[in-house]
Amino acid sequence: MKNVKWIFFMILWNCSSSLSQVESPAFFTNPLLPSGADPYSFYKDGYYYYTHTAQNKLMLWKTKNLANLKTAESKTIWTPPQGTMYSKELWAPEIHFIQGKWYMYFAADDGDNNHHRMYVLENASPDPMKGEWIFKGKVADPSDKWAIDGDVFEHRGQLYMIWSGWEGDKNGQQNIYIAKMKNAWTIEGNRSKISGSDFDWEKHGDLNDPNLPHVNVNEGPQVLKHGDKVFIIYSASGCWTDFYVLGMLTADVNADLLNPNSWKKSAEPVFKQSPENGVFAPGHNSFFKSPDGKEDWILYHANSKPGQGCGGFRSPRAQKFTWNANGTPNFGLPVKENQSLKIPTEK
Numbered sequence: 001m002k003n004v005k006w007i008f009f010m011i012l013w014n015c016s017s018s019l020s021q022v023e024s025p026a027f028f029t030n031p032l033l034p035s036g037a038d039p040y041s042f043y044k045d046g047y048y049y050y051t052h053t054a055q056n057k058l059m060l061w062k063t064k065n066l067a068n069l070k071t072a073e074s075k076t077i078w079t080p081p082q083g084t085m086y087s088k089e090l091w092a093p094e095i096h097f098i099q100g101k102w103y104m105y106f107a108a109d110d111g112d113n114n115h116h117r118m119y120v121l122e123n124a125s126p127d128p129m130k131g132e133w134i135f136k137g138k139v140a141d142p143s144d145k146w147a148i149d150g151d152v153f154e155h156r157g158q159l160y161m162i163w164s165g166w167e168g169d170k171n172g173q174q175n176i177y178i179a180k181m182k183n184a185w186t187i188e189g190n191r192s193k194i195s196g197s198d199f200d201w202e203k204h205g206d207l208n209d210p211n212l213p214h215v216n217v218n219e220g221p222q223v224l225k226h227g228d229k230v231f232i233i234y235s236a237s238g239c240w241t242d243f244y245v246l247g248m249l250t251a252d253v254n255a256d257l258l259n260p261n262s263w264k265k266s267a268e269p270v271f272k273q274s275p276e277n278g279v280f281a282p283g284h285n286s287f288f289k290s291p292d293g294k295e296d297w298i299l300y301h302a303n304s305k306p307g308q309g310c311g312g313f314r315s316p317r318a319q320k321f322t323w324n325a326n327g328t329p330n331f332g333l334p335v336k337e338n339q340s341l342k343i344p345t346e347k
Helices: 002-023 066-071
Strands: 037-044 047-053 058-063 073-078 088-098 101-109 117-123 134-139 147-155 158-165 175-183 186-195 218-226 229-236 245-252 280-289 296-303 315-323
Touching (some): 047 066, 047 088, 058 066, 058 101, 066 315, 073 117, 088 147, 117 147, 175 218, 186 229, 186 245, 218 280
Antiparallel strands (some): 047 058, 101 117, 158 175, 229 245
């Protein structure tokens, strides 16, 4: 009888072990989800909180392993009220934990792209999947011009926001701006332009419509710190082209980040399409560390075929990156779909 019980226990243990391996695989493949533009994640207390553009609502995923996004817990955390200036075209949400509370930043408009501005929600719950998300309002500098793709970071005790915006009130050139923040929902002082479209690879922006203007694009800025440098990795050229790439700005950690002269732009893209690997228009990235804090990863969206543009074909992907001898990031080439990749190292 004891032997029968032991055999039964071993069967259960093996089944449990097999199930655990299925739930937490040692390897994963891209894409992480079939669709999802502008991916962003934030790691806290053993969980990744992930979001991407869902157009008419804000969604959040919670998982211990980003490779498991397809089966991760997810929920709609906020749907905008109808008839407001932020009811439609909700783009590039980002979730941050700042000074003890959760914040979700996003761009939205009333159905007219000319009216896109940045907005923010706040949640005091320790778990952002719970509690109440409260609309805090618009996040704008005094000029209150067109703005999307806000990223918030702290540097030496000071909060900053970086975003993509227009100089005036007409489309044609998207620049990268930076400003100080008084708190997580309020910009303090004027914006400072730190990047425009200077190189040919930043100027692929024909809309193939004689009634629409050519548009040069710098967008999706993301801060990345390493050693004695502060980097801003941004997306350049139109997402509707296969020439959508990542560019890089570099500043010294001791520099005045509001001074445009503090930033040096790399003359070549740092991440671009790889037709040989079947990856096109990679861009609008973010960064995350492995759970053990030892690995650096880039999270980005890309298309699987040429000419797929800015629509629902874009899917989130992740891959590890390294650092060059001069302290700059080395992102390599976007990896092939279905290529087996080792998951971020766990604690």
